[in-house]
Amino acid sequence: MLDRCATLTVAEPRTPYQLTTTGQPWLEVLVDRPYPRDSQEDQQILTYSIPPDLTVEIGDILSVPFGSQVIGGIALRFLENLPAGLEENQIRPVEDVITKGFFPDNYWQLLTKIAQYYATDLITVVRVALPTGLLRSSQRRIRLKPEAIPPGAEVFCTPLSRQILSLLKNQKEGDYSAKYLQEKVKNANYGIRDLVKRGWVESYLEAPKNPNIKLKKAITLLITDFPADLTENQRKIVEILRHQGGEMWLPELAQLAGTKHFKPLIDKGYVVIEDREFLRLSSAIMSRDQPKTLTSSQKQALEAIQTLKGGESVLLHGVTGSGKTEVYLQAIAPVLAAGKSALVLVPEIGLTPQLTDRFVARFGDRVYVYHSALSEGERYDTWRQMLTGTPQVIIGTRSAIFAPLPHLGMIILDEEHDSSFKQTQLLPTYHARTVAKWRAQLNHCPVILGSATPSLETWLESQVNPSLYLSLPDRIQNRPLPQVEIVDMRRELQRGNRSLFSQSLRSSLDTLRDKGEQAILFVSRRGHSTFVSCRSCGYVLECPHCDVSLSYHHTEPGAQELLRCHYCNYGRIHPKQCPECGSPYLKFFGTGTQRVTQELTKEFPDLRCLRFDSDTTRNKNAPRELLKLFTDGEFDVLVGTQMLTKGLDIDRVTLVGIMAADGLLYHSDYRASERAFQTLTQVAGRAGRGEREGKVIIQTYTPEHPVIRAVQTHDYEGFVETELMQREGLNYPPYGSLVLIRFSGLDGEAVQKSAENVAEECVNNFGSDWDILGPAPATIMRVANRYRWQILLKLSGEKADIGGLLRPLKSLVLPKVSMAIDVDPLTIE
Ligand code: ADP
Ligand code: ZN
Ligand code: ZN
16 A cells, blocks of 8 residues: 555556557547547547658657648557547648657656546546647747768768758758748758758757747736636636646736736626736856755765665654754765756745745856746746756645656655645646655656654655655754644633734734744634624625535725625625614624734734735735745734745744644534644744744633644644544544545536436446445535535555546436546545
């Protein structure tokens, strides 16, 4: 179970994987053509034949005929037989191979493995891996290689080839677009192919031109589902955006969607349009730094890393502020020196500018960032740049695991426990850590998993072999971990304190400014209040499209009072009276960041507070700018959500207050405790990282909760031991493994019926091997008008070919109900 990725079966679900032509005439090509109108997945994979004089390898970039055009494509897979419904005379031949080696070795094996394990089509994996528009906006060009042409040899080639040669020779650079040559010379392609074979010219793809404008309009999707109030056209726009990863340049979307009419979507709060700046790291402004002299535990860790064998993964378990990043930096230096590259994955780039800065300070312009917020052109540029194979460090989020580095020497996942490494909304539902391990095995390089609060999976794996567990038990310079004080909020109430702030937190905040120190207050929800209800009749204001209450949003006196759904982003103006009984007495429950900020300003007028949540940091550069204001001392208190947990390292922060820990503790999910422990420990770890000692105050109504106790005593191991015992008893991960089948659709009965059909078939077919739980409605049964049911499969031992086994069951699903398979789900709520 633990080493389930140790044996790599490199096979596509349907037919075996094969890398070169061996008399198989049919080829599936992923063609780059505009988004198909009816959004059928397979429409972008077409079948072609291979002309006898052409050698095609999987992963080659091809030009293929399409209608009256010639377009770009990628060779995906050889076929022995034509797909059903296709006749031989309908198949057209591939025109030519444009570029070879556009993907590093083993890349297609990796993508195929992902498709198989996560039970999706290869094309779905290809879409997350490759930069969008890889071929669309690029151009095929032909370049002369004069040094390769033997003197006088030209007379021996065909007139066609000679004609092309002379055209190229007359051009200053010896370089023309293929299109130009085709216009000038009839049947130019035969000549080009001949010349490429002789090695006298080369064919290459020119990158799409980067516009020189600094700012461009980008459009970002804010919803994850399809609200019912979308018109057909709006639905199409949302669909396109989703396919492109939720973000696009405005003109590109306008072109694909055939409309510029986005205002209704903006007004409904479903998309935003904003100016985006080209994201480039300016290494010039950064001062260079030198490797630090390592502490003895850092040294031990580094030595162990240097003796790792290819494909091994090691846990670097270090408390917050213990110097993990310095170990990464020194582990990477020899990798670069050996001419290889390193891949560093982080949960969120915008929130960890300091980390990126430290890499740039150490390695200068050999550091690149690669993530989904890059523009199409930038992604494409970075992609080609990576392929050159020059030693470099790529820092990126989840999808950077697909960075095409040819000589990969090391993969690092910082904060490996972070759930953002798992893709949950879109397919494939891959986990970057799992993919990293496969990639490391294919490339024979080590993986370093760093965390102060390792996931239970990683912890358990590292216990198997002591050389795969590295520990940095102390903070640098033996700075103590912060003192953690637990405040029982029930007592505060008994004592007559009705404020949000306990006596203890209050007195710490009182002295904050005098001491010249800063504080972080953690609140688990954004908005003002989590729900609004009527004091007269008890009516709760709910989202019309989801089974959840609406959150109240109100930032300051005079500002618009809004109600917003945190699931589908539906918004409305806060009513003056109860919609049910007309009573004016509406009361707010549950505390969010806005309310904490308001109360703070009211009770501590001297303190300057800054709110830091997804409402205030929506703009790409906002997190960095807000953090800079805080680091520069423009503010005293930072009030924020989960975003605070991700690696902030600010010297003057001595106080961390957790407003209500209880919001994290009670979820039906089996991972709730693990997540709560990780979040609380990470937030607590923001305190006292500088010279001065830190203090953490946790306010809770259940001080006796084991998670709270473990956080107080910094007792990771104790917590893990108890938690693992419970998981083992129930055969939950990391012991057994889970597969979640999700059903959703607008018709609740159809969704339920589909789930029942599939569950029944699962019991019949696999009931003796697997535990089949459900079908059951999801915890929140309706989101954005879609009803949601699910079946949970609990498997022990080696995981079977889930896709192969479950895909046929799709035939039991009623029309207009969707079925999605989530392998190793992180949440099952
Ligand atoms: P972590 O990544 O574990 O949170 P960092 O690598 O950020 O820890 O280290 C915390 C602080 O200690 C940073 O400011 C870093 O520059 C400093 N530091 C790390 N290693 C050393 C060392 N060997 N000597 C001196 N300072 C160090
Ligand atoms: Zn009422
Ligand atoms: Zn909603």
